[in-house]
Amino acid sequence: MKSNNSKFPRVIIIGGGFGGIQLAKRLKDKEVEVLMIDRHNYHTFQPLLYQVATGALEADSIAFPLRKIFQHQKNFKFRVANVTQINSESNTISTSIGDFEYDYLVLATGSETNFFGQKEIEHYSMPMKTVPEALNLRSMILQNFEEAVMETDEQVKEALLNFVIVGAGPTGVETAGALAELKKHVLPSDYSELDFSKMKIYLVEGANRVLPPFSEQASRKAQSFLEEMGVDVLTNTMVDQYDGKVISFKDGKTIRTNNVVWSAGVKGAVIPGIDKAQIVRGGRIKTTTYNLIEGYNNIFAIGDVSYMEVEKFPNGHPGVAQVAIQQGQQLGDNLIRLINNEEVKPFDYFDKGSMATVGRNKAVVDLKFWKFQGFFAWLTWMFIHLLFLAGFRNKLVTLMNWIVNYFSQDRGTRLIIRRFNRQTMKEEAEAF
Amino acid sequence: MKSNNSKFPRVIIIGGGFGGIQLAKRLKDKEVEVLMIDRHNYHTFQPLLYQVATGALEADSIAFPLRKIFQHQKNFKFRVANVTQINSESNTISTSIGDFEYDYLVLATGSETNFFGQKEIEHYSMPMKTVPEALNLRSMILQNFEEAVMETDEQVKEALLNFVIVGAGPTGVETAGALAELKKHVLPSDYSELDFSKMKIYLVEGANRVLPPFSEQASRKAQSFLEEMGVDVLTNTMVDQYDGKVISFKDGKTIRTNNVVWSAGVKGAVIPGIDKAQIVRGGRIKTTTYNLIEGYNNIFAIGDVSYMEVEKFPNGHPGVAQVAIQQGQQLGDNLIRLINNEEVKPFDYFDKGSMATVGRNKAVVDLKFWKFQGFFAWLTWMFIHLLFLAGFRNKLVTLMNWIVNYFSQDRGTRLIIRRFNRQTMKEEAEAF
The missing domain is CATH 3.50.50.100 (FAD/NAD(P)-binding domain)
Structure with missing residues (x-):
């Protein structure tokens, strides 16, 4: 068991995608200990994967070492591991390299391919x-x-x-x-x-x-x-x-x-241990307007894996990088507010637009x-x-x-x- | 069995390394049919492999598609395959994708790591x-x-x-x-x-x-x-x-x-079917001064896999790219001479020097x-x-x-x- 020996609360972020990275960056120099866990030691720039598949780009130019992003962030630690279980009653997660204790847990696990059971x-x-x-x-x-x-x-x-x-x-x-x-x-x-x-x-x-x-x-x-x-x-x-x-x-x-x-199609990449009642359409996890998973007080979900119903998005936000980025930034600020017993602010998505290239x-x-x-x-x-x-x-x-x-x-x-x-x-x- | 239906003799080159490529290029526009076979669909620039292993370069920047090199060479064909056996009595080779007939066969298979039996x-x-x-x-x-x-x-x-x-x-x-x-x-x-x-x-x-x-x-x-x-x-x-x-x-x-x-250390990458008596020190195959394997009249070896004893190199040539390149070029010219019943010329290595980088x-x-x-x-x-x-x-x-x-x-x-x-x-x- 890896306990938190620091005097500051430990935030565990599962996933080094767009959301996880922004969240961790937002916590730089704050009074928290950040532990990011990812299956890979790199961030994947998913929008260009198709260029790797079709011989236009090297894989190595759309992957970026996660440790390198946070080289100068003192309160940041990183582990390559597969998270197998969330144990919310003990505030721990089980992984391929042992258990870890958290004070705040953020699921930034993104989405995986949905074959709709076929x-x-x-x-x-x-x-x-x-x-x-x-x-x-x-x-x-x-x-x-x-x-x-x-x-x-x-x-x-x-x-x-x-x-x-x-x-x-x-x-x-x-x-x-x-x-x-x-x-x-x-x-x-x-x-x-x-x-x-x-x-x-x-x-x-x-x-x-x-x-x-x-x-x-x-x-x-x-x-x-x-x-x-x-x-x-x-x-x-x-x-x-x-x-x-x-x-x-x-x-x-x-x-x-x-x-x-x-x-x-895609579905949320959910880790066992989250109350199944909170897993809704597309395998996403239902959250409040500040990304707290409903029914928990210290487990959050951001980006593709989260499902937040608001007036502008009655079926949840689109599964795009911008949502993950903005939710990561917002949650970073909200976590600090929570720790300081300040009032959290609800997420409000600013849609910057969409684009696709054909050739x-x-x-x-x-x-x-x-x-x-x-x-x-x-x-x-x-x-x-x-x-x-x-x-x-x-x-x-x-x-x-x-x-x-x-x-x-x-x-x-x-x-x-x-x-x-x-x-x-x-x-x-x-x-x- | 892939027979040769062309009116020109078929030269099969096993291996798309430095030697094989130079040989095939030398046969451009000549009255032969060239078939190159390699396990990979790319040429490997071996001198920079260590930079891939140590995170300095992408793998894709030291690998080059073999088909691309020969896009404009009309008498060239390429196959990805593993050659398993040379059948010199029938002038054929057996591969993972079937048998092929040759008129001239060139082993440009290079070398493999030598663990000296440990x-x-x-x-x-x-x-x-x-x-x-x-x-x-x-x-x-x-x-x-x-x-x-x-x-x-x-x-x-x-x-x-x-x-x-x-x-x-x-x-x-x-x-x-x-x-x-x-x-x-x-x-x-x-x-x-x-x-x-x-x-x-x-x-x-x-x-x-x-x-x-x-x-x-x-x-x-x-x-x-x-x-x-x-x-x-x-x-x-x-x-x-x-x-x-x-x-x-x-x-x-x-x-x-x-x-x-x-x-x-390395040893020659020898394919079964070559007379074992011709396999000498370092697993290399003994050839004449124009790269013909001794005891055969249409099977050649160039580069790392070949062993040519000459006065200047009583223990064979060094296993470096330059030897393979020069032997490939020379053998290309000699094959044309052979086909035209002209006299072949012996190989004479021109040593351009050696270099290594430390940092x-x-x-x-x-x-x-x-x-x-x-x-x-x-x-x-x-x-x-x-x-x-x-x-x-x-x-x-x-x-x-x-x-x-x-x-x-x-x-x-x-x-x-x-x-x-x-x-x-x-x-x-x-x-x-």
């Missing part, structure tokens, strides 16, 4: 929420092309070349666009033995338009960008089954494919009073993503890659560093 | 000849620091912090220097809970000086650089045993360590008529390595990393992307 789809399709998952997807795509070159059965070859991306949120749209660019500019010269007119990219969405949370103008434009680039967009289409070879939809349509990317010179940006698409939107998207990417080295390397990719129309990291193997991938994910 | 050392120490091995080493180093933070037993903690690098060739010297820089500039701020005066770095060499193939002047200077940086250099020291916790030497000395990097502003360069050390040697080392690194993107990203590392004294990629696990590492290595 085990077969979970087994055969590729999620993309972590760096290892993005690298697995990159390897799988390239291995399937290597296999297609050798394949003589036309149907099997077709399945190796076809891609189906399920879910047309920003991740789905961006992945489909990046694959279309690979198909147009990169793959034909790498695999001159293959007929690329046979490679199809399908983007499948259950709603009636791509980017459902965006403005209709952005949706329309994103869809026309995708279609220009050769992506088949299937809206109002729900997946029925996928057995690793053929994906079938509720409307009876089927597509032969070995490559299904699953970006159709070269093609992006959509929705701001509150201004919606624009095309080249300037694409520049804005790049600028904002560079701005939020942690660390000078990462920004610089990412910018260099983008410049080279832009002028060469190439994607330099099409490497199978570790072979993808469905079995070992699943074991690896479960082991930790 | 199974226990092989199990517990870390080789560094491939990108996945360098990434495993990076993960292991960082995991051991994370563990040391938690450890309360002082002896166990000491073992987690101590490093022993066995073999003081360029790789060993460079790794020891890079670890000394991590210890000095990076780790203490990441792990402020640890006492870094307890971290020791030992560089162990059986010969009486570091960098044995270099000039004595270079050796002396490299050793004094290392000692300045806090590395304990143990020459005339042979490893006896290593059980994962304690390494013991023939002179009876022991060091408690969980971190042993094995760079003490910031510290390197040694041995040219034929000029030996120099220090800052200018370090600049030369960087320039030459950038020059030989394949691809503009890789050069640019590497240069950016070096500039950032130089000014920040930091190492940005200290990431545990995939956890190191001795068991799965071994399985992975054996599986492919």
Whole structure:
């Protein structure tokens, strides 16, 4: 048992995502001891995972060592561990490296891929929420092309070349666009033995338009960008089954494919020990307006894993980085207020807008009073993503890659560093 | 069976290292069909693997897609496969993806780590000849620091912090220097809970000086650089045993360590099917002066796997990139001469010199008529390595990393992307 020997209360933050980092930073130089626990020793910049999966960026340029962020924060400690249980009656958590006592506990665990209970789809399709998952997807795509070159059965070859991306949120749209660019500019010269007119990219969405949370103008434009680039967009289409070879939809349509990317939904990454009555839609945990989990007096949830119903957001806040960032900052201030017996302030989300990129010179940006698409939107998207990417080295390397990719129309990291193997991938994910 | 349906003879090159690439390039636009087979879809720039292992560079900037190198070479084909057997009587090779017929076969398979038959050392120490091995080493180093933070037993903690690098060739010297820089500039701020005066770095060499193939002047200077940086250099020291916790030497000395990097030797990466009588010292294959394996008329070996005795090199050529590059070029020309029934020319190695870097502003360069050390040697080392690194993107990203590392004294990629696990590492290595 790691007790708190400091004279200050101990705040344990589970998760080093956007929310956890902001919260910990906000507690700098305050009279608390901060302990952050994450399964990884790095922060993942999830918005760019799709560029890792499609060979445009190195994994290492969108991951940033968590210890480095807090090098100069004296009241901060970090541990790499898997948290297995919250024991609220004893104010402790159980982890893969032992138990820890807390005075305040913050769940900043984010979200995980939601397969809606469909085990077969979970087994055969590729999620993309972590760096290892993005690298697995990159390897799988390239291995399937290597296999297609050798394949003589036309149907099997077709399945190796076809891609189906399920879910047309920003991740789905961006992945489909990046694959279309690979198909147009990169793959034909790498695999001159293959007929690329046979490679199809399908983007499948259950709603009636791509980017459902965006403005209709952005949706329309994103869809026309995708279609220009050769992506088949299937809206109002729900997946029925996928057995690793053929994906079938509720409307009876089927597509032969070995490559299904699953970006159709997320659910809160909940740790056992939280009262199940507080876990609501999307596996998120119900909190008060200052992120306290209902029914507890010292356990909080922020970001994707939290569910806060307010007038402006009757179904909870969107699962985006900005909500996590702002909740982390706000909770940091509120924790200090709580400790000082001051009144806490309710969270009020300031929506800075949304954006998604489809391809070269093609992006959509929705701001509150201004919606624009095309080249300037694409520049804005790049600028904002560079701005939020942690660390000078990462920004610089990412910018260099983008410049080279832009002028060469190439994607330099099409490497199978570790072979993808469905079995070992699943074991690896479960082991930790 | 993949027969050769082209009207030109088929040259199969096994291995996309320095030698294989040069050979294939030399055959561009010639009347041959070239098929390259490699276990990986990328070329590895082995001289910089140690920078990947020590968090200075991304893996993706020292790996280059092999298909990209030959995009514009029409007579070139590539396959990712593991070659399991050479069947010289039928002029075929067996691979993990089927059999292939050849007219000319070139083994450019390079070398692999030589543990000199010591199974226990092989199990517990870390080789560094491939990108996945360098990434495993990076993960292991960082995991051991994370563990040391938690450890309360002082002896166990000491073992987690101590490093022993066995073999003081360029790789060993460079790794020891890079670890000394991590210890000095990076780790203490990441792990402020640890006492870094307890971290020791030992560089162990059986010969009486570091960098044995270099000039004595270079050796002396490299050793004094290392000692300045806090590395304990143990020459005339042979490893006896290593059980994962304690390494013991023939002179009876022991060091408690969980971190042993094995760079003490290599052996030729030989494929079954070659007459064992031709396999000589260091597991290399004996060839004529134009790289034909003795006893065969259409099977060749170049680079590290080949052993060519000439007057200037009575024990074979050194296992360095330059030999592989020059032999690849020469064999390319000789194959065309053979096909045209012209006389082949014997190989004559032009030694361009050797260099190794120890740390910031510290390197040694041995040219034929000029030996120099220090800052200018370090600049030369960087320039030459950038020059030989394949691809503009890789050069640019590497240069950016070096500039950032130089000014920040930091190492940005200290990431545990995939956890190191001795068991799965071994399985992975054996599986492919």
